[in-house]
Amino acid sequence: MTRLREPRSAGPAPARTLPGGKILVVGPTGRAALLTGAEHAAFCAGLEESDPLRARLAALGIFAGAADAAALAREEVECGRLNWSGPATHVLLASVRGSAMSPQTAKDVVDFVFSTPRPTLTLEIVDEDGRGWPAAWFAAEYARRRAEWAGRGLALVFRAPAAPPPERLAFLRGRRATVRAALSADGPPEPGRLFGAERARIVIGRGARDPEGWVDALSAARFSSVSWVAAPAAARNPAAARHYARFAARALARLIDAQETSNLRDELALGLLASRPWEVPGLDLLETLAYAPDGTVFSSEEGWEIGGTAFQLGDARTLRFQDLPAHPLVPALAAALTRETQPLCADCVYRSCCQIPPSAHFRAQGTLYGRLLDSPRCLAHMAILDSIFSRLDDEKCLKLLDKWGVDSGRFTC
Numbered sequence: 001m002t003r004l005r006e007p008r009s010a011g012p013a014p015a016r017t018l019p020g021g022k023i024l025v026v027g028p029t030g031r032a033a034l035l036t037g038a039e040h041a042a043f044c045a046g047l048e049e050s051d052p053l054r055a056r057l058a059a060l061g062i063f064a065g066a067a068d069a070a071a072l073a074r075e076e077v078e079c080g081r082l083n084w085s086g087p088a089t090h091v092l093l094a095s096v097r098g099s100a101m102s103p104q105t106a107k108d109v110v111d112f113v114f115s116t117p118r119p120t121l122t123l124e125i126v127d128e129d130g131r132g133w134p135a136a137w138f139a140a141e142y143a144r145r146r147a148e149w150a151g152r153g154l155a156l157v158f159r160a161p162a163a164p165p166p167e168r169l170a171f172l173r174g175r176r177a178t179v180r181a182a183l184s185a186d187g188p189p190e191p192g193r194l195f196g197a198e199r200a201r202i203v204i205g206r207g208a209r210d211p212e213g214w215v216d217a218l219s220a221a222r223f224s225s226v227s228w229v230a231a232p233a234a235a236r237n238p239a240a241a242r243h244y245a246r247f248a249a250r251a252l253a254r255l256i257d258a259q260e261t262s263n264l265r266d267e268l269a270l271g272l273l274a275s276r277p278w279e280v281p282g283l284d285l286l287e288t289l290a291y292a293p294d295g296t297v298f299s300s301e302e303g304w305e306i307g308g309t310a311f312q313l314g315d316a317r318t319l320r321f322q323d324l325p326a327h328p329l330v331p332a333l334a335a336a337l338t339r340e341t342q343p344l345c346a347d348c349v350y351r352s353c354c355q356i357p358p359s360a361h362f363r364a365q366g367t368l369y370g371r372l373l374d375s376p377r378c379l380a381h382m383a384i385l386d387s388i389f390s391r392l393d394d395e396k397c398l399k400l401l402d403k404w405g406v407d408s409g410r411f412t413c
């Protein structure tokens with residue numbers, strides 16, 4: 001048998017100047033080093049064999065003969081699509097935009113959800129105006145029973161903009177459901193707005209202010225996680241997109257500073273740092289599927305919000321999971337989600353962890369691939385990842401990653 005030869009060179013290393021002036025250099029497996037301007041200039045000019053910086057950078061795998069082929073192979077196995085076992089999160093829209101799902105449709109949706117192969121599922125039930133409660137009730141009860149019958153893991157989440165009445169809350173607690181508050185960051189983070197939920201999905205519009213205040217309020221109210229979501233305007237308007245990116249980055253910086261006292265986790269930052277596509281929130285089909293009140297299956301909640309048929313995959317009553325590859329949208333999504341097909345991502349320091357939902361690109365720029373130079377979502381991901389990577393040499397940041405269960409050893413050396 002012929003042995004594969006180790007690569008002689010791992011290729012050029014992407015670099016990025018971060019806020020504060022440090023330069024981030026990342027190797028092919030995602031390992032990173034923060035350099036001063038002088039160190040980076042010396043690296044670009046060529047380092048002597050005896051230079052201590054060379055030994056440090058060798059650990060990134062960016063010199064000929066120093067590439068960690070085993071780590072590259074391990075990453076491919078752990079994070080590659082062949083390791084995908086179906087979407088992790090299923091968003092059942094029990095009531096949205098004035099439409100409510102029927103309990104029968106909720107049953108059809110739950111049956112479809114349990115036909116997907118991932119052993120552990122998350123079912124997030126959205127009841128925007130309370131009129132979806134019959135479908136929400138049925139879905140929670142039926143899904144909990146189906147999970148017990150099948151011996152499958154199930155995380156139930158109930159998302160609403162206000163506190164459910166006590167009897168509904170008691171029902172949800174009895175089914176071990178987590179309540180997720182659907183909020184807007186317009187206006188101050190008064191405790192009354194948080195209504196005892198455990199998780200939050202907070203829309204960031206132009207009126208959103210005081211990210212530090214929001215982080216402090218959520219931490220004080222013992223929230224376990226938050227997802228900052230860009231308002232629709234931020235999908236298209238560069239100024240709104242920059243406002244969202246700054247808000248999310250400042251909130252993350254506050255979380256790093258408050259790591260000793262806060263148990264709050266940033267869902268998007270965590271999903272990106274996991275470097276596995278099926279953990280990036282809202283990633284069409286790979287991480288999520290969404291179900292409209294009439295039972296139509298969409299590749300993501302964002303795909304449903306766009307409207308029309310572009311992101312429809314079928315009807316929960318008739319769709320079979322194994323038939324999805326034959327749907328024209330699926331190969332299109334797979335191609336759009338392949339980082340190597342994005343010229344700018346291929347040269348980006350964050351290429352090993354960042355992924356953007358094609359539906360988000362489509363909404364912003366009318367193409368599944370996006371135009372990264374002026375992509376609002378790329379801007380936001382850069383800002384979020386800059387917040388973390390610019391502090392990779394900061395004890396507080398490493399402690400926060402530890403607390404979140406992120407293996408920071410994957411990034412540092």
Ligand code: SF4
Binds near residue numbers: 355382
């Ligand atoms: S989307 Fe932007 S931040 Fe993410 S890998 Fe591509 S270029 Fe980098």
